[in-house]
Amino acid sequence: MHEILAVGAKEFRDGMRNRWLLAITVIFALFALGLAYFGAAASGQVGFTSLDTTIVSLASLAIFVIPLIALLLAYDSVVGEAEAGTLLLLLSYPLTRFQLLTGKFVGHAAVLAIATVLGFGVAGLVIGGETGQLLAPELWRALGFFIASAVLLGWVFVAFAYLVSVVASEKPRAAGLALVTWLFFVLVFDLGLLGLLVGAQGAISNDVFPYLLLLNPTDVFRLANLSGFEAAQAYSGLASVGAAQLFRPWLLLLVLVGWTGVTFGIAALLFQRRKP
Amino acid sequence: MSYAVDLQGVRKEYGAVTAIDRLSLQVTPGEVIGLLGHNGAGKTTTIKLLLGMIAATQGEVRVLGQSPRGRGAKGLRMQWGYLPESVSFYEQLTGREVLKYFGRLKRVAPGEQHALLDQLGLSEAADRRVKTYSKGMRQRLGLAQALLGQPRLLLLDEPTVGLDPIATRELYETLDQLRRRGTTVILSSHVLPGIERHIDRVAILRKGALQALGTLDELRHEAGLPFTIRAKGRWQPGAWDSRLNRPGVTGYRVNGSQLEIVSGGESKMDLMRMLLADGGIHDVDVQAPSLESLYVHYNQTGEAGHA
Numbered sequence: 001m002h003e004i005l006a007v008g009a010k011e012f013r014d015g016m017r018n019r020w021l022l023a024i025t026v027i028f029a030l031f032a033l034g035l036a037y038f039g040a041a042a043s044g045q046v047g048f049t050s051l052d053t054t055i056v057s058l059a060s061l062a063i064f065v066i067p068l069i070a071l072l073l074a075y076d077s078v079v080g081e082a083e084a085g086t087l088l089l090l091l092s093y094p095l096t097r098f099q100l101l102t103g104k105f106v107g108h109a110a111v112l113a114i115a116t117v118l119g120f121g122v123a124g125l126v127i128g129g130e131t132g133q134l135l136a137p138e139l140w141r142a143l144g145f146f147i148a149s150a151v152l153l154g155w156v157f158v159a160f161a162y163l164v165s166v167v168a169s170e171k172p173r174a175a176g177l178a179l180v181t182w183l184f185f186v187l188v189f190d191l192g193l194l195g196l197l198v199g200a201q202g203a204i205s206n207d208v209f210p211y212l213l214l215l216n217p218t219d220v221f222r223l224a225n226l227s228g229f230e231a232a233q234a235y236s237g238l239a240s241v242g243a244a245q246l247f248r249p250w251l252l253l254l255v256l257v258g259w260t261g262v263t264f265g266i267a268a269l270l271f272q273r274r275k276p
Numbered sequence: 277m278s279y280a281v282d283l284q285g286v287r288k289e290y291g292a293v294t295a296i297d298r299l300s301l302q303v304t305p306g307e308v309i310g311l312l313g314h315n316g317a318g319k320t321t322t323i324k325l326l327l328g329m330i331a332a333t334q335g336e337v338r339v340l341g342q343s344p345r346g347r348g349a350k351g352l353r354m355q356w357g358y359l360p361e362s363v364s365f366y367e368q369l370t371g372r373e374v375l376k377y378f379g380r381l382k383r384v385a386p387g388e389q390h391a392l393l394d395q396l397g398l399s400e401a402a403d404r405r406v407k408t409y410s411k412g413m414r415q416r417l418g419l420a421q422a423l424l425g426q427p428r429l430l431l432l433d434e435p436t437v438g439l440d441p442i443a444t445r446e447l448y449e450t451l452d453q454l455r456r457r458g459t460t461v462i463l464s465s466h467v468l469p470g471i472e473r474h475i476d477r478v479a480i481l482r483k484g485a486l487q488a489l490g491t492l493d494e495l496r497h498e499a500g501l502p503f504t505i506r507a508k509g510r511w512q513p514g515a516w517d518s519r520l521n522r523p524g525v526t527g528y529r530v531n532g533s534q535l536e537i538v539s540g541g542e543s544k545m546d547l548m549r550m551l552l553a554d555g556g557i558h559d560v561d562v563q564a565p566s567l568e569s570l571y572v573h574y575n576q577t578g579e580a581g582h583a
Contacts (some may be wrong), residue, residue, distance in 0.1 A: 002380075002383070006377065006381050007381075010366075010377045012371070013369070013373070014366065014368060017368040017369065018368055037527050045306060053461075060472060084364045084365075084366075084468065085360045085361070085362060085363035085364060086363060086364075086365065086366070088329070088360045088363070089358060089359075089360050089363055089378075091327075091329055091382075092353065092356070092358040092360075093353055093378070093381045094351075094353040094381065094382065094383075095348050095381055116355070130488070175366075205489040267506045276324065276329040276331070
């Protein structure tokens with residue numbers, strides 16, 4: 001535990017020093033405020049209006065931005081240290097590879113969580129103040145759930161970043177793999193699923209389909225945030241195929257936790273086998 | 277007695293490539309041993325074997341009496357210090373933060389980190405980011421890191437590569453302090469000049485095999501490389517010709533004021549007595565075969581042995 005915390009504290013400090021924490025916080029806050037302000041532009045007005053609309057559009061944007069940020073934050077954690085020579089050094093220290101990777105996760109997870117809570121939290125305060133809903137429980141319940149799911153989505157992709165970082169032999173290759181991972185989950189997977197659905201011409205029943213969505217953490221995030229919002233109907237695309245009613249939101253958060261755990265576990269396993 | 281490092285018939289293969297072959301090497305506690313060889317001779321592989329990062333294909337590796345890949349490995353890791361070749365520390369952190377990080381991992385009291393920064397002349401730069409450090413300062417920080425927890429065994433992989441002469445000398449001075457304190461040091465290098473005085477024994481590796489092992493004197497004796505003696509003075513032309521025509525002297529050059537004799541080690545003392553007895557000579561300089569010439573010699577005999 002001591003080792004994990006030591007590594008975690010160092011990674012967190014890195015995150016502060018590199019301005020990652022600040023940058024992510026500011027990006028999230030600006031996105032949230034921008035969407036809240038211009039979100040209703042389609043209906044011919046600007047200004048802070050409906051909370052539902054804001055969160056639904058935030059979720060649609062977060063699906064693209066959060067995985068990308070998480071991958072960028074952590075894609076070089078292992079391969080970068082290997083290239084610098086510090087990985088070799090760390091392996092001569094009294095800590096296991098598992099402790100090293102877990103420590104890194106603790107640090108990166110903390111950076112993402114704090115930035116997400118601060119960024120969207122500040123945006124929530126502004127929106128609440130502008131709309132006079134500052135003390136309204138539904139604002140904070142909805143925003144709180146959104147933030148929790150956003151943090152978890154980020155963690156899933158931090159784990160994917162480790163996977164990429166452990167597999168890649170050089171940093172540029174890791175960057176490329178991270179980009180491929182991102183494209184796959186935010187774009188290719190859904191297109192492929194749609195193609196499958198159309199191509200199969202009804203052979204895949206509507207009962208199975210929602211479960212296929214669970215195979216993509218970004219779809220899980222989408223399902224979690226779009227279920228229960230009326231405004232979602234217009235935005236949800238794939239996720240609206242009856243799936244939103246099938247899963248309880250907190251269950252979907254658990255699925256994201258599972259995604260994080262499994263992906264991290266595979267990364268740790270492969271790290272164990274990586275040549276020093 | 278138990279050795280600080282004990283390698284018995286170690287062999288390491290990477291696929292079809294044999295990186296280390298029949299390597300047996302015993303290092304006694306408190307000894308400073310120079311692991312010399314070309315790039316690719318197996319120096320780093322040997323160090324990785326000692327650190328337990330890779331497993332030997334054959335043979336036995338014991339460090340401070342234990343297997344570095346066995347159960348006691350964690351305790352072992354507390355007792356050694358390692359400086360990898362060309363490591364670049366976290367550029368965004370300050371020297372003090374880097375040392376604090378590694379110190380925490382090794383469970384070292386914070387006071388010791390201050391002392392190490394002091395000892396290596398980094399106190400002034402300690403709160404600057406590593407990216408502003410010179411190569412020499414980075415290497416000193418690396419050494420400070422390796423010295424955390426007062427290790428019994430120090431493994432330094434090419435610590436002088438890329439250092440200017442002053443930084444190299446400072447590094448060797450630190451090494452000498454450790455030597456006086458009784459730390460066992462394994463120092464790999466292919467930069468030979470200046471290293472002689474700072475090591476007790478030399479192990480020359482070539483293509484993963486031990487080519488020579490011993491103190492410099494032993495190796496000189498074994499190699500039978502000639503000494504060079506230079507004398508300055510005034511004497512009659514031709515005065516020395518007949519006196520130098522003797523067994524053991526392989527060559528000499530002479531003019532009115534300078535004499536240069538190349539001779540095997542066995543007649544060195546005879547020649548010296550002769551030179552010193554001559555009133556006309558006012559300066560004598562003896563050059564033992566340098567580490568470089570020994571290194572070249574052993575690499576060539578290795579070449580011949582393989583041909």
